[in-house]
Amino acid sequence: MKWYIVKRVLWTFVVMWIALTLTFGLLVASPDTGQTKSVMSCSASGGDAQQCREQYRERQNLDKPITERYVNYVTNMATLNWGWSESRSQSVMAAISEAWPYTAQYAIPVLVVSTILGYGLGLYSAYKPYTKADYLGSFVGFFGISIPNFWFALVLIILLGTHFEFISTYYQSGIPINQGWASMANITQLLIPSFVLLTASLAWQMRYSRAQAIEQMNQEFVKVAKAKGASQWRLMIHHVFRMAAVPLTTSFVSSLLAIFWSGSVIIEQIFSIPGLGLMTFTAITEQDTTLVLATTMITVFLAIIGNLIEDVSYTILDPRIDYGDR
Amino acid sequence: MSEPLLSVSDLETQFHTDAGTVFAVDGVSFDVDHGETVAIVGESGSGKTVTSESITSILDTPPGEIVGGTITFDGMDLTTLSETALQDVRGKRISHIFQNPQNGLNPVYTVGRQIGEAIRIHDHGDPEVPVQRQVVDLLDKTGIPEASARVDDYPHEFSGGMKQRVLIAMALACDPDLLIADEPTTALDVTIQGQILRLLEDLQAEHDMGIIFVTHDLGVVSEIADRVVVMYAGKVMETGTVEDIFRNPSHPYTRALMDCLPGRGGSMDRIEGSLPDVTDPPAGCRFSPRCEHATEACRSGDQPPLWGVDNGDTHEASCVYYDAEHDEGELAGGEGATGGHQ
Ligand SMILES: Nc1ncnc2c1ncn2[C@@H]1O[C@H](COP(=O)(O)OP(=O)(O)OP(=O)(O)O)[C@@H](O)[C@H]1O
Ligand SMILES: [Mg+2]
Numbered sequence: 001m002k003w004y005i006v007k008r009v010l011w012t013f014v015v016m017w018i019a020l021t022l023t024f025g026l027l028v029a030s031p032d033t034g035q036t037k038s039v040m041s042c043s044a045s046g047g048d049a050q051q052c053r054e055q056y057r058e059r060q061n062l063d064k065p066i067t068e069r070y071v072n073y074v075t076n077m078a079t080l081n082w083g084w085s086e087s088r089s090q091s092v093m094a095a096i097s098e099a100w101p102y103t104a105q106y107a108i109p110v111l112v113v114s115t116i117l118g119y120g121l122g123l124y125s126a127y128k129p130y131t132k133a134d135y136l137g138s139f140v141g142f143f144g145i146s147i148p149n150f151w152f153a154l155v156l157i158i159l160l161g162t163h164f165e166f167i168s169t170y171y172q173s174g175i176p177i178n179q180g181w182a183s184m185a186n187i188t189q190l191l192i193p194s195f196v197l198l199t200a201s202l203a204w205q206m207r208y209s210r211a212q213a214i215e216q217m218n219q220e221f222v223k224v225a226k227a228k229g230a231s232q233w234r235l236m237i238h239h240v241f242r243m244a245a246v247p248l249t250t251s252f253v254s255s256l257l258a259i260f261w262s263g264s265v266i267i268e269q270i271f272s273i274p275g276l277g278l279m280t281f282t283a284i285t286e287q288d289t290t291l292v293l294a295t296t297m298i299t300v301f302l303a304i305i306g307n308l309i310e311d312v313s314y315t316i317l318d319p320r321i322d323y324g325d326r
Numbered sequence: 327m328s329e330p331l332l333s334v335s336d337l338e339t340q341f342h343t344d345a346g347t348v349f350a351v352d353g354v355s356f357d358v359d360h361g362e363t364v365a366i367v368g369e370s371g372s373g374k375t376v377t378s379e380s381i382t383s384i385l386d387t388p389p390g391e392i393v394g395g396t397i398t399f400d401g402m403d404l405t406t407l408s409e410t411a412l413q414d415v416r417g418k419r420i421s422h423i424f425q426n427p428q429n430g431l432n433p434v435y436t437v438g439r440q441i442g443e444a445i446r447i448h449d450h451g452d453p454e455v456p457v458q459r460q461v462v463d464l465l466d467k468t469g470i471p472e473a474s475a476r477v478d479d480y481p482h483e484f485s486g487g488m489k490q491r492v493l494i495a496m497a498l499a500c501d502p503d504l505l506i507a508d509e510p511t512t513a514l515d516v517t518i519q520g521q522i523l524r525l526l527e528d529l530q531a532e533h534d535m536g537i538i539f540v541t542h543d544l545g546v547v548s549e550i551a552d553r554v555v556v557m558y559a560g561k562v563m564e565t566g567t568v569e570d571i572f573r574n575p576s577h578p579y580t581r582a583l584m585d586c587l588p589g590r591g592g593s594m595d596r597i598e599g600s601l602p603d604v605t606d607p608p609a610g611c612r613f614s615p616r617c618e619h620a621t622e623a624c625r626s627g628d629q630p631p632l633w634g635v636d637n638g639d640t641h642e643a644s645c646v647y648y649d650a651e652h653d654e655g656e657l658a659g660g661e662g663a664t665g666g667h668q
Contacts (some may be wrong), residue, residue, distance in 0.1 A: 130388070225423075227384050228417030228444040228496060232409070239432055246434075289334035319480040320433050 005312055012308045015072070019300045021284055023293060024073050028066065032289065036077060036300075038086060058202045059084070077297070087288035095291065096298070102173065103268070105236035107259050114198050115252060116203025123244075124306030127236055137206060144203025151264065153196045153270045160192060166225075171273040193271045197263050201255050208251045212244040219243070249313045253306035261299050330357035330537045332381070332420075332504055337395035338508065339373075339380045342388060346605040350376040352560035353395070353629075355555075361530065365551035365582070367544060371601050373560040373622045374540045375593050381538075382416045383407075399504070418448040421497035422477070424626040427489035431481035437492045438477035444499040451500075464495040469525060487518035494525065501533060508540040523550055532596040544587050547636050548572055553640075556580050559612040566641035576635045576643040579613045611645065620646070 035056055042052035057063050061072060076082065081094035125134040135204065171193070176186045214299050216222065225239050264277030278293065283291035315321050333357045341348040351373045358364045366374045380392050381404060397404040406416065416422075417440050425432055431440055432499040441456045444450075447662060451460050466472035468491040481489060490510060497505060507526065507634040511519040515612065527550060530537055539550060545555055547568070554571045556579065564577040575581045582597045599616035602608050610627055615622040624630075633648035635641040642648075 220424060220426055221432040222494065223384060224422070224424060224430045224496075225432070225443070226416070227382065227422035228449045228499075229413045229415075230417075230443070231413055231447075234447075243432065244432055318434060320482045 003317060004315060008308060008311055012304055015304050016301065016316065019304070020074055020077055021070075023297065024070055027289070027293065030289075032060075032062075035062075035288070040174060049065075057278040059133060059323070066109055082294045082297075083290040085283075085288055085291045085294075087283065087286040087291065092294045096276070096294065099274060099276045099279045100174075100277075101181065102273050103260070103264050103277060105176070105186075105189045106197065106273075107264060110194050110197045111256060111259055112325040114201040114205055114255065118202045119209045119241075119248065121202075121210075122209030123213050123236060123241055126210045126217060126240070128155070137210070140201040141207045142208075146206065147199070149196055149200055149266050150270060152199065153267065154190050155194070156196060157270075171271045173272075173274045179189075192271070193267045193273065197259060197267055201259055204258075205251055205255060209248055210245060210291075212247055213240050216240045216243040244315045246314060249310050253310050256306055257299070257303060260302060331360050331362075332358040332538075333396075333398040334381070335396045337377065337380055337397065338393045339376050339385070339390060340393050341390050343605075348407075349604050349607055350390075351380060351558050352607070354555075354557070354560070354562050355395075356555045356562065356565060358538060360503070360536055361534045362552045363539055363550055364553045364555060365541060365547040366555045366557055367541060367547055368557035368563075369542060369583075369597070369601060371559075371604075372557045373604075374542075374557055375508055375546075376560075378422075378508050378538055378540050381506060382420050382422070383412055384416065384422065386515070408573070414448070415510045417444050417497075417502070418450065418500040419502055420504045420506065421500075421502040423490070423493050423497050423505070423507045423510045426513050427486050427493055428513065431480055431489060432495050436478050437484065438462075440481075441499055442490065444496050448500045460499075461495075464499055465492070467529070468495040468527065469483070469521070470493070470495070474565045487514050487522070490514060490518075490522055494522075494529070498529060498533070502535060503660040504536045504538070505530075506538045506540075509542070511546065512541070512543070519546075526550070528587070541553070544583060556572075556583070558644055559607060560604055561612050562632065562644060563613065563643075564641075564643040565632065566635070566638075568639065570635070570641035574636065574641070575611075576641070576648065577645050578617045578619050582616075614651075621646075 009274050038056045039052045042055070043049045047055075053064075061069060080093055082096075084090075085092050085095050088095050100166055111242070115136070121137055124200070125137040128134055137162050173207060175183065175189065213236075222235060222239055225235055230238070260276070264275060267273065268275050268277035269281050274299070279291070280295040282288075283295060334357070337354045338349075339351040339353055341350055352375070354366060356366075363405045366377060366502070368374055376390070380401075381397055383392065383404070392405050395405065399415070399420065402411075402415075404412070407415070409501065431437065436441075438458060438461045445457050445460055451457075458612050462477050463473045464476045465477060470476055470488060470491055476484075481492070484492060488556060496508075505526075510526070511522050514522065523546065526539075528539065529535070535536065537550075539547075541547060551568050553567050554565065555562055556571070558579050564571065564575070566605055571580065574582075575584050579597075586597065597616060602612060604617060608615055608625070610625040611617070611620070611622075611629055614624040617624065630644050630646050632642035635643050635648055
């Protein structure tokens, strides 16, 4: 199994390299809007257009041969030297390192809470299917899945923001800097955005784990375990949940991606949280190619690493998976 | 005569489904003694599994519900026991083995751990002897070669026949008084079937267990059973010793089953018609719509009571022809009608 994991990790690097090469190809093939813009602003401030273009091309290394640019690009990406963001006038890495704590501060707690709560509730409603508790769970679940995040956020802002003044409806990015990330003021201003994000993610995990658990409960080995005198609790945790945990790792990884990518873009836009989501959104609207590329790369890497975690946990959780000769 | 080991009386088990109530088991009674093998036979869907799973209440409730009758075991009525009291009976006093060994073991735990689970749940055996040691002994006893090497293997590393042996080892882990085997050999090929049957017989002799053996294979019944309960559509059609049933099959349904047995001169390979809808069972005898001897009397009222056959006290059939008051003549067409056999 160790050998399989080593191989799997090496393979991950290969996939990342392929992803890098593909984005490089896209970059070369696509028109450079940054150039037009930069040349325009440069000549507007009195420079010679030709000179401005050359300056820009030099700055972006566009004057070098393509092989050299490719090698440079890959080494730069690998050494976390991700280029210059024109729209923010700072390096991409600086932009990312400024933004990520704003996202992580709510995304990680939401991921943890929604996973634990979602699996717990899903398992419980599988344990008592077609009871009031289960129907309530299903209702909340479908509500969470079908209500669009942005709409729910707006409703909450209107309802809570107008009736409870202590809850801030937009995010003040100075608070964590001045009062600390774990300060009460920062936590309260994160409550609504976290709650909105939680509903969707929780609902999803709940429905998924319920379905998985019900499928496992109907397996013959659960009946066998019951026949040998196992208690309900033992059946649910030791047999049903343990089996359901295998496919559930998939839902964990997709939740992670959903929160970081789609969830945070919408939430941060609405509450003006200066995290990765808002950064992505503005990078797109400002056509800042380097930055858009960087955010795309983050998602791609998250997906690749998520996949790695998923595969490795599968082999650990399920002895039937044959990892010997792959 | 002493108390039987298990006494099922008038058991009624129903399923509440969207299509209506399924009368899966409708007034079934039979006894099992220590060291005795009772076979429950009948076509697919006749209620054999539901009967056997009602005994320790391992059927899914809901939709299933035991609505009536008593199941007396060691002075207790199992139908009234609490869930925790039942958990003490399951696996310790009454064990099950099932039809499909392929899915009977949890794929993520080693077989040793799963057999050990039964021992640990019930704190069984000598506390001085490590559970692992007891498990290896059990595997040994059920004929797993190199038991001590295989105990840490996962279920997918075992063949179907070997899995069934593992499941038998698990069922016997706490030395039960009664073993309920629900078609334990149906999913296995014929040579393995024979081995498993002999294994069960040996283990029965060693432990003086009662066995309820559910099957639709009359060939197997003749090999291992002491007594037979013939079920059809949730009712008992006929009961008796193996000799009673095989030498003098009395209910038309039993005869039809016998006629399907290869090598007994039977002419049918299956019984005409199909099982009635148990959501809306027919009036009178459940078998009457398919019975060539059925008269008006068979198609009204209730299922006839179990009448004694041949004045024997072991052999009974639920057919109006065996009612002493019945005056429409003998059961036509069959050898071995009332008193007429040999
Ligand atoms: N969970 C359930 N829900 C609804 N009906 C059920 C359920 N389980 C069994 N039944 C019904 O109960 C009746 C008896 O089923 P049972 O499984 O006892 O038959 P069986 O004699 O064991 O047949 P087989 O030889 O196929 O195993 C059938 O009509 C079946 O449809
Ligand atoms: Mg069955």
